[in-house]
Amino acid sequence: MTFKLAQSLIRKVTDNPWLTISKTRRVFLSRKRAFTWLNKVVDDGCVDNYRFAYLNDKRSIEEYAKQVKEGCCGFIDCSVRIGLRRALIGCNYGH
Numbered sequence: 001m002t003f004k005l006a007q008s009l010i011r012k013v014t015d016n017p018w019l020t021i022s023k024t025r026r027v028f029l030s031r032k033r034a035f036t037w038l039n040k041v042v043d044d045g046c047v048d049n050y051r052f053a054y055l056n057d058k059r060s061i062e063e064y065a066k067q068v069k070e071g072c073c074g075f076i077d078c079s080v081r082i083g084l085r086r087a088l089i090g091c092n093y094g095h
Helices: 003-014 031-042 058-070
Strands: 022-028 047-054 074-082 085-093
Touching (some): 022 031, 031 047, 031 085
Antiparallel strands (some): 047 085
16 A cells, blocks of 8 residues: 555545645664654653554554544654555654
8 A cells, every 4th residue: 555545544534634644764673663763753741542554554554544533632643664664653642
């Protein structure tokens, strides 16, 4: 699945045509390191609804979209690479 198709699916599931996923050039060796980076970027004491999906896994993209829809308050969603695989990573914050 391409980045645009994934973003389109997430917009459809969340019923939010304006939802934007930031494209970054960040590359990580593991999901754990990607989440460590995300926590530094968010820098908020109240973070939850962590989410992750590889772009080539439609089922995980659909689950990711459901998690986005269930979130509240502030949110961040980014496109990153884990090794050679493109992925989406995100969370909600600022409750």
